[in-house]
Amino acid sequence: MLRAGRARKDPEMDNLVLENVCKNFGGFAALRNVSFTVGAGQKVALLGHNGAGKTTLMKAILGLQPADSGRIAVMGAAPGSLRARRQVACLPENVAFHSALTGREQIRLYLRLRGQPVKLADELLERVGLGPAANRRIGTYSKGMRQKVGLAQALIGSPRLMILDEPTSGLDPVSRREFYAILDELAGQGTAILLSSHALTEVEARTDRIVILSRGQVVADDTLAGLRAAAGLPTRIQVAARPGAADEVARALQAGRRNGVMVDLTCSPEDKLERLREITALGAKVRDLDVVPPSLDDIYEHFSRRAEE
């Protein structure tokens, strides 16, 4: 297992601590010795296939479905305790608010549940971009707008820990960017954020650390750069040769020719610069080149498949 190269401090100071958390459903191990932490101001992505245990883990953190063994501490308190619930906000997967209520009425309910003044509702809806729709019934909202209602309720009362289960599903690219901007703001105020996703492409540079869960086990816990280095996947270089020079270029580089002008070669990340020097040495025979690092999906595949072997 990989560890983030982050300065170690007292682990009890972390907003969320998981130690050897296990959960079985009638013989099926949904979570196996899950351990990681989320510190103040950190944004951590929890990745995994459907059924990898993301939602089970989140329910255990929220105290909705207690873990069988191991330790979970939310701001130092037991999951599901009143002290923990006062400081945690969540957004469950596929939450569908009552269609008969307006966005404002729905947020007023959640403000009351946190003991906050209901007049904050408009401000919250404005913040997630639902200001103009506050008076409309949720039944008339699009999927993205409903997801924003869910985000608005999670923002109530500046929580110390946010648990978001696939929060960006249904959001268009612009809304997704706005969503991450709000998360950045919260993290800046010291909120710890754990969000799940089934695609690495969705979270890419938006999170500080990535935890990959496969079959209930943590198979990676690192920054994106760290994951990239640990995976050691080859970088592809595509060279476009001058017409007629493709064979000559391919021979010089000991690589395969794809068609009349394109030459493909792969190399390890460490050899990349050396190969590029070789290519530029060919001078006018080379018209253009593209360096394609392993994609996020390739890296994710690498880790989740490794666990299954």
Place this chain on the structure above:
Amino acid sequence: MNGVIGYADAEFRIALRNRWILILTVTMALFALVLTLAGSGPTGTLGADQLSVTVASLTGLAVYLVPLMALLVSFDAVAGEVERGTLALTLAYPVSRWSVLLGKFMAHVGILALALLVGYGVAAVTAFALDEGAGRGLVALGRLYWSSVLLGAGFVGLGYLASGLSRRPATAAGLVIGLWLVAIVLYDLGLLAAIVADDGGTFTERLFPWLLIGNPADAFRLFNLAASEATAAASGVAGAANAIMPAQALASILVWPLFAFGLAAWRFRRVVP
């Protein structure tokens, strides 16, 4: 306390926009109107005022409609939130489960009280228009009103129980319709069949009265008919009504809402969102 107020407010708004409640309120008002107008004939011969006669007719109507309204407004309360995923969200908030259920209970009983006010109000206004002496029946109407609200509260609690026992709202809906059929229709038929088979034995003497007031709907009917002689005479079931003390029927009406809500709260504590 925050949960109680929050849910009472939100659920009251939802119930106000619930088509079922609207349809049943209009039905109730129409029935009240028809019963009052149709009952305007025999008042002279019975010596009872117009409103008292209407109350007797309304009692028979309320036994069917009030539990139905209560069950239709309550069946979605737990199963609906489980299915929509909002229960998991609510339970992650710093509120207790019983306060969530109590908030819903207050809203749902409140909307029933409002619907009944409209229905019975139409009957009262019509009765006063037909008979200047209708004021004598106001006490009976008031008694019918608050006992109807209590009857409804009992069935709201039972609706929550059915909802808490189901994973999906469709299952809960089926369960409450079955409950309504059994409690309102089949229960009385069963008792009748038992009396006929027993032919005046110990069952009829000892068990029957208790089984009758054990059912909130029967207790409601008995209480309203026995409490007013005029209505008892008008409805012709004075015999059955007199066999049981109105006080015991009243106790049954009062205890059922608490008992049903307690059962529902007990079940709700075990619901995993």
